[in-house]
Amino acid sequence: MIAGLFRRADRRRRTIQSLHRAIGEAARRPGLYTALGVPDTVEGRFEALSLHVILVLRRLSQLPPPAADVAQDLVNSVFLQLDSSLRESGIGDFGVPKRMKKLGSAFYGRAEGYDAALDAGDATALTAALARNTLGLDAPEAAAGLARYVVASDAALARSDLDGLIGLGPTFPPPHTFAAPPAGPEGATTRTVP
Numbered sequence: 001m002i003a004g005l006f007r008r009a010d011r012r013r014r015t016i017q018s019l020h021r022a023i024g025e026a027a028r029r030p031g032l033y034t035a036l037g038v039p040d041t042v043e044g045r046f047e048a049l050s051l052h053v054i055l056v057l058r059r060l061s062q063l064p065p066p067a068a069d070v071a072q073d074l075v076n077s078v079f080l081q082l083d084s085s086l087r088e089s090g091i092g093d094f095g096v097p098k099r100m101k102k103l104g105s106a107f108y109g110r111a112e113g114y115d116a117a118l119d120a121g122d123a124t125a126l127t128a129a130l131a132r133n134t135l136g137l138d139a140p141e142a143a144a145g146l147a148r149y150v151v152a153s154d155a156a157l158a159r160s161d162l163d164g165l166i167g168l169g170p171t172f173p174p175p176h177t178f179a180a181p182p183a184g185p186e187g188a189t190t191r192t193v194p
Contacts, residue, residue: 012073015070015166016070016073016074016077017077018166018169019056019070019074019165019166019169019170020074020077020078020081022169022170023049023052023053023056023074023170024049024052026052026170026172027045027048027049027051027052027053028045028048029172029174029175030176031174031175031176031177031179032048032146032149032175033048034176035145035175035176035178035179036145036146036149036175036176036178036179037135037142037143037145037146038134038135038146039135039136043136044134044136046082046103047110047133047134048134049078050106050107050110050111051110051114051130051134051150052153052170052172053074053075053078053107054107054110054111054114054115055114055150055153055154055157055170055172056074056157056165056170057071057074057075057111058111058114058115058118058154058157059154059157059158059160059165059170060074060162060165062158063161063162063165064162066162067162070162070165070166079100079103079104082100082103083096083100086099086100106133110129110133113125113129113133114126114129114130114150117129118150118151118154123147123151124140126147126150126151127140127141127143127144127146127147128140128143130143130146130147130150131143134146144180145178145179145180146178148178149173149175149178152173152178153172153173156171156172156173157170157171157172159171
């Protein structure tokens with residue numbers, strides 16, 4: 001299936017759009033915002049999208065060709081959409097390149113930081129980076145649930161081959177399952193059984 005994928009431009013475009021759409025849907029799951037603390041703002045949605053794209057790119061970087069082509073097309077698709085969104089929001093033609101440069105710098109900086117923390121298995125660094133970048137907080141403990149979600153997502157994606165990523169879409173666990181249980185009396189934790 002993959003061998004023929006990149007021979008036809010129209011099929012290639014539809015495949016990347018489908019992958020981009022699946023990642024966008026994962027980044028808009030309510031549990032990210034209600035249970036894991038991602039701010040439901042324009043910035044928070046950018047951070048959630050970036051995080052999910054970064055996780056998929058991370059997996060694509062581990063797969064054989066044409067995964068690198070898929071990754072580049074995905075990045076192009078994401079940034080074309082961001083450019084279009086900025087223009088639709090009323091930012092003038094002169095302001096868009098400056099904003100895009102800032103978004104690109106933020107995206108690649110986060111990718112480098114998240115990759116390094118995941119590669120090293122450094123939960124402390126990952127949690128601190130997610131708190132600072134995604135939640136906009138200087139309180140790493142606030143991102144503990146989000147960090148668990150990222151680690152679990154990375155593990156789920158590691159089980160996907162290129163056909164699976166493109167055909168079925170990337171697999172992300174339900175975000176709400178990574179929320180910290182509420183504290184009960186005297187610091188005890190309570191747990192509800194579904």
